[in-house]
Amino acid sequence: MIIKSKYDAELFLKELEKSEEEYCIYDDVDICMLSGGNTTLYLEGYGDDIEYYTYSSGPNWWDQERTQLSRKKVIEKIWRNRKNINAETRRCYF
Numbered sequence: 001m002i003i004k005s006k007y008d009a010e011l012f013l014k015e016l017e018k019s020e021e022e023y024c025i026y027d028d029v030d031i032c033m034l035s036g037g038n039t040t041l042y043l044e045g046y047g048d049d050i051e052y053y054t055y056s057s058g059p060n061w062w063d064q065e066r067t068q069l070s071r072k073k074v075i076e077k078i079w080r081n082r083k084n085i086n087a088e089t090r091r092c093y094f
Contacts (some may be wrong), residue, residue: 003082009075012085017043017050028056038082039064041074042066089092 003009016024028039037058044051052074053066069077078085 002086003078006075006079009079009082012078013071013075015040024088026081026088028071028084037061039077041077066071 001008001012001015003012022043024041025038026041028037028070037056039054039056042053042055044053050071052069052071054077055066056063
């Protein structure tokens with residue numbers, strides 16, 4: 001799935017929630033501007049009990065702990081990083 005709108009970002013998350021994948025790794029635009037690196041979006045749980053976390057790392061650094069996000073924040077993060085997520089999706093699935 002290619003993300004072209006905020007609605008697509010929500011659909012992407014819904015597909016990720018339904019899939020057997022528990023995570024999505026992408027280059028985070030905020031991190032790349034500062035020091036380079038990527039972010040892993042983790043999903044834990046099933047159905048209405050899914051919790052969302054991010055963990056970021058880069059050359060010579062990493063988060064000490066993962067950060068929990070609301071579903072709304074995850075959709076915003078997917079939208080903001082759509083270019084890199086789309087590139088990763090194309091690389092892996094096409």
